[in-house]
Amino acid sequence: MAFEGTSTYVATDALRLAVDAAVTLQRPLLIKGEPGTGKTLLAEELARSLDTRLVTWHIKSTTKAHQGLYEYDAVSRLRDSQLGIEGVHEVRNYIKPGKLWEAFEAERRVVLLIDEIDKADIEFPNDLLQELDRMEFYVYETDQTVRARHRPIIVITSNNEKELPDAFLRRCFFHYIEFPDRDTMQAIVDVHFPDIDRRLVEQALEVFFDLRAAPGLKKKPSTSELVDWLKLLMADQLAQQALHERDPARSLPPLAGALIKNEQDTSLLERLDFMARRDGRRR
Structure with missing residues (x-):
């Protein structure tokens, strides 16, 4: 794959090489740069250039890594059991897939954007290491393993609000978007x-x-x-x-x-x- 930018996105030679290197290595592309330099837009335009879907996971200070995998709504299940709702014994009805699950189960390769990863807790990146490495995760409630049908192209953005763990950085291809001349x-x-x-x-x-x-x-x-x-x-x-x-x-x-x-x-x-x-x- 050779990313050349798009009709609405100007990509420098260095940025084009970084995208291609990350795809070749099958590693997440970690993008840093001043706010407003097009980090998030890169993922959007990359998906458009490949004519594929963009799956976006916007990270907040309260976001936990498991939310990207799935969430189990035990409270709703308990409430439904008390009300005698049909299907309450099927735990799958109370599993909400996260953005990684959505990207893994896509019928064709997608671009997965993990946006502003540095907003989350310092342990957040490390909690995703195994899932991003192996392209799979285990759902305990249903005793199933979710594997990526097609390895997504992963773009991770950071505004440098906090340092990212070394173990996480080792698994990424890094590029800093210099401010345009x-x-x-x-x-x-x-x-x-x-x-x-x-x-x-x-x-x-x-x-x-x-x-x-x-x-x-x-x-x-x-x-x-x-x-x-x-x-x-x-x-x-x-x-x-x-x-x-x-x-x-x-x-x-x-x-x-x-x-x-x-x-x-x-x-x-x-x-x-x-x-x-x-x-x-x-x-």
């Missing part, structure tokens, strides 16, 4: 807005990368936020005009709320703007 970002913009005004893109990218370079910024604007900002600019002629006529020394662009997402960074940029204007007056 200007040329790659231009290609991403062209994919999303093929008919966008060239002058608007040039000025927007200039502002965007200047903002990311601002010292002390708590949250740098991401690729997805640039796309949102351009969408707003294209829909607002006054904002476009304000961007074209903007003083380069000013830190906050029009519709800055699409790029700057907290009051600390807004205050920081306003202070930088003030100091730049003050230094300009002194000269």
Whole structure:
């Protein structure tokens, strides 16, 4: 398999090689990178390029590994037994398959996305080692083994909120998505807005990368936020005009709320703007 990206997803050479390597090795592809750099979107576009289904397991702080396998609803079974509900003696009626079970039982190979694995407890990744290695797990309540009909392509994303265990890392192929340079970002913009005004893109990218370079910024604007900002600019002629006529020394662009997402960074940029204007007056 050779992943080349899609018409709506720009994949760098390094990312394409990482996908192909993970598939060849039959190991999960662990993807890290700044929020908004397309980690989750990679799995979606990979499934689309293969014309297959995407099975997504969104991880939360309360998620447990066994939920990806299955859950046994003993409470409902007890309630139904008290009410005399038919079928209560069949334990299978109270087994809820998880996302791994769904991926394992698919009739053709699917892409399984385990999204933001670092949000869960530190033991969560280790609790999945055997299942991801052997592509099977045992259901105690029904005395059955669920095996993968076709080994899914597994994409695991992490935002580096916590370190992942070494034993888990050894079983993955790792790739860090570097933040796009200007040329790659231009290609991403062209994919999303093929008919966008060239002058608007040039000025927007200039502002965007200047903002990311601002010292002390708590949250740098991401690729997805640039796309949102351009969408707003294209829909607002006054904002476009304000961007074209903007003083380069000013830190906050029009519709800055699409790029700057907290009051600390807004205050920081306003202070930088003030100091730049003050230094300009002194000269």
